Amino acid sequence: MRPTSQREGALRIGELAVRTGVSVRSLRYYEEQGLLSSTRSAGGQRHYAEHDVERVAFVQRLYAAGLSSRTIAELLPCVDSPSDENSDAAMARMAEERERLSAHIDELLRTRDALDDLMATVRAYRDAGQVAV
Amino acid sequence: MRPTSQREGALRIGELAVRTGVSVRSLRYYEEQGLLSSTRSAGGQRHYAEHDVERVAFVQRLYAAGLSSRTIAELLPCVDSPSDENSDAAMARMAEERERLSAHIDELLRTRDALDDLMATVRAYRDAGQVAV
DNA sequence: CTAAAACCTGACATCAATGTGAGAGGCAAG
DNA sequence: CTTGCCTCTCACATTGATGTCAGGTTTTAG
Numbered sequence: 001m002r003p004t005s006q007r008e009g010a011l012r013i014g015e016l017a018v019r020t021g022v023s024v025r026s027l028r029y030y031e032e033q034g035l036l037s038s039t040r041s042a043g044g045q046r047h048y049a050e051h052d053v054e055r056v057a058f059v060q061r062l063y064a065a066g067l068s069s070r071t072i073a074e075l076l077p078c079v080d081s082p083s084d085e086n087s088d089a090a091m092a093r094m095a096e097e098r099e100r101l102s103a104h105i106d107e108l109l110r111t112r113d114a115l116d117d118l119m120a121t122v123r124a125y126r127d128a129g130q131v132a133v
Numbered sequence: 134m135r136p137t138s139q140r141e142g143a144l145r146i147g148e149l150a151v152r153t154g155v156s157v158r159s160l161r162y163y164e165e166q167g168l169l170s171s172t173r174s175a176g177g178q179r180h181y182a183e184h185d186v187e188r189v190a191f192v193q194r195l196y197a198a199g200l201s202s203r204t205i206a207e208l209l210p211c212v213d214s215p216s217d218e219n220s221d222a223a224m225a226r227m228a229e230e231r232e233r234l235s236a237h238i239d240e241l242l243r244t245r246d247a248l249d250d251l252m253a254t255v256r257a258y259r260d261a262g263q264v265a266v
Numbered sequence: 267c268t269a270a271a272a273c274c275t276g277a278c279a280t281c282a283a284t285g286t287g288a289g290a291g292g293c294a295a296g
Numbered sequence: 297c298t299t300g301c302c303t304c305t306c307a308c309a310t311t312g313a314t315g316t317c318a319g320g321t322t323t324t325a326g
Binding site: 023025026029041042043044045063068069 | 282283284285286291292293
């Protein structure tokens with residue numbers, strides 16, 4: 001079934017939302033933030049291309065990594081045209097974010113270890129019976 | 134002897150804030166959320182013990198790992214008294230959060246890889262000269 | 267004793283992504 | 297043309313941790 005009579009591969013916002021698991025509201029927000037672009041129908045409705053599914057997934061990934069819209073917006077031009085002159089600034093930014101991300105990962109690993117220790121302690125108490133302290 | 138002064142090792146909220154790098158406002162918030170307790174002076178001012186420095190650090194660590202106040206509040210009793218009967222529920226909660234945390238770490242690792250790929254791509258373009266695509 | 271510094275409570279502000287709802291218009295099918 | 301669904305813009309609400317301010321009290325230093 002092709003619900004569209006549009007050009008090949010053109011997606012309406014609702015379809016893109018379903019395909020990416022991101023709300024329609026958020027897709028519009030991404031556009032407002034310059035993270036996603038669309039063409040418009042004569043009537044003003046947004047049309048997306050197939051590859052935007054991938055782009056939205058990437059944006060979501062960066063969001064999940066704690067990057068802000070602003071930061072993501074700085075990196076994306078680099079994804080679109082890696083040879084662009086903007087890439088110097090974007091590279092610096094990316095290196096910076098990579099560092100931040102690594103540090104965060106390390107912190108999370110330490111936290112997981114702390115949780116493991118805590119769970120081990122609780123298990124030890126429990127398995128030893130509720131006797132002596 | 135100063136009969137009216139604080140007990141040995143008692144910290145005022147400002148001191149605890151400095152020692153932990155957490156704002157006074159946040160320390161009060163932690164107390165409101167049941168993550169931190171204090172004794173009060175006759176005049177109503179909060180006093181903390183040395184070990185609260187450690188506790189605040191732990192709470193911060195969990196916050197940084199994305200746990201909510203509510204979740205942290207469920208885990209802490211377990212830290213305080215590991216043999217408590219609450220520990221069954223807390224253990225389940227902890228296991229759950231550990232899983233969530235692991236999944237998140239994996240996601241972040243994949244994101245870091247994606248950033249690395251992106252940076253490599255940009256470098257490749259750059260090092261190859263600005264040849265037309 | 268006095269004044270400064272720290273603290274108290276309570277309330278409102280902030281940020282960022284997203285939810286939600288109103289009112290209006292686009293678009294395909296019968 | 298009409299109907300029903302999808303979409304449009306605008307605008308306000310939400311959440312959670314924290315900032316900030318106001319007006320008053322406590323503690324400490326001099």
